[in-house]
Amino acid sequence: xxxxxxxxxxxxxxxxxxxxxxxxxxxxxxxxxxxxxxxxxxxxxxxxxxxxxxxxxxxxxxxxxxxxxxxxxxxxxxxxxxxxxxxxxxxxxxxxxxxxxxxxxxxxxxxxxxxxxxxxxxxxxxxxxxxxxxxxxxxxxxxxxxxxxx
Amino acid sequence: xxxxxxxxxxxxxxxxxxxxxxxxxxxxxxxxxxxxxxxxxxxxxxxxxxxxxxxxxxxxxxxxxxxxxxxxxxxxxxxxxxxxxxxxxxxxxxxxxxxxxxxxxxxxxxxxxxxxxxxxxxxxxxxxxxxxxxxxxxxxxxxxxxxxxx
DNA sequence: GAGCCAACGTTGGTTACGCCAACGTATCAG
DNA sequence: CTGATACGTTGGCGTAACCAACGTTGGCTC
Numbered sequence: 540x541x542x543x544x545x546x547x548x549x550x551x552x553x554x555x556x557x558x559x560x561x562x563x564x565x566x567x568x569x570x571x572x573x574x575x576x577x578x579x580x581x582x583x584x585x586x587x588x589x590x591x592x593x594x595x596x597x598x599x600x601x602x603x604x605x606x607x608x609x610x611x612x613x614x615x616x617x618x619x620x621x622x623x624x625x626x627x628x629x630x631x632x633x634x635x636x637x638x639x640x641x642x643x644x645x646x647x648x649x650x651x652x653x654x655x656x657x658x659x660x661x662x663x664x665x666x667x668x669x670x671x672x673x674x675x676x677x678x679x680x681x682x683x684x685x686x687x688x689x
Numbered sequence: 690x691x692x693x694x695x696x697x698x699x700x701x702x703x704x705x706x707x708x709x710x711x712x713x714x715x716x717x718x719x720x721x722x723x724x725x726x727x728x729x730x731x732x733x734x735x736x737x738x739x740x741x742x743x744x745x746x747x748x749x750x751x752x753x754x755x756x757x758x759x760x761x762x763x764x765x766x767x768x769x770x771x772x773x774x775x776x777x778x779x780x781x782x783x784x785x786x787x788x789x790x791x792x793x794x795x796x797x798x799x800x801x802x803x804x805x806x807x808x809x810x811x812x813x814x815x816x817x818x819x820x821x822x823x824x825x826x827x828x829x830x831x832x833x834x835x836x837x838x839x
Numbered sequence: 840g841a842g843c844c845a846a847c848g849t850t851g852g853t854t855a856c857g858c859c860a861a862c863g864t865a866t867c868a869g
Numbered sequence: 870c871t872g873a874t875a876c877g878t879t880g881g882c883g884t885a886a887c888c889a890a891c892g893t894t895g896g897c898t899c
Contacts, residue, residue, distance in 0.1 A: 566885095609878070
């Protein structure tokens, strides 16, 4: 986002504009926060998915975290190079790799979560506690609605 | 976003995750909607800024719409090539170009707004009217807070 | 008036994210 | 056995956001 010396035109009060703009801001903060621990969004999503639901194939990981198969490959290469995950062929299905979170990966995930907590605080600073809850609820409704039908 | 056959891990109930994910969805719908009228986000923002606040230099346009100077150049090239804006040297300041919305540009802006209205309806389908208003309010608070200080 | 700094338009990168097409290998259903 | 499907992988595309650098032009100060 640019330094805005002029106020943005007020006709932009449409939710999709607000959403994408606010999101751009959020994404910037998230990128910044994760960058501080040498990570990016995909890394967090993958490690979190592994932590939450345990080891998985790459395709499963992609489905869990909403990342395209091809992007999973690249991100896992980076994570594996730093020993944050282990990639082993699945003996039961030789098409698959089994991806496992390493202790180092667990530690890194923890660091990411701390960074994201801080981002959270910064992002939601102007909202009261009930407002934060309401925002979370509304966004959850939207997300669920738009990804259930798949 | 990927077709999600598995439910996303539930630990992802953090606002920044929700925001960026919902936003990714919104952005996808916006891109789709604008694509149907052969446009993209930057085009809409620029034409809307021109319509709202009148002719301006490229730098001013960038500040109004939150787009980097260099990206303004490229987007205006595309808009000018389709006669949606006019780009003329400013006689009063020969560093500047004065960008003006053409009648065709006004018509195109109208088409974009229709497309975005439709996107809005799709995106906010699961929310009641007061919920939509509340979401808009909360996002506005966030946006204002995070871009005022600049 | 001369010199210097700031603003402007422009070019040419870079990064993240989301997505799609294609290929070879492996598995499974008929 | 054969055809369809799933998997990992490579390579590419488009959008958005941003940064550095350059030459030109304006304005300010000495």
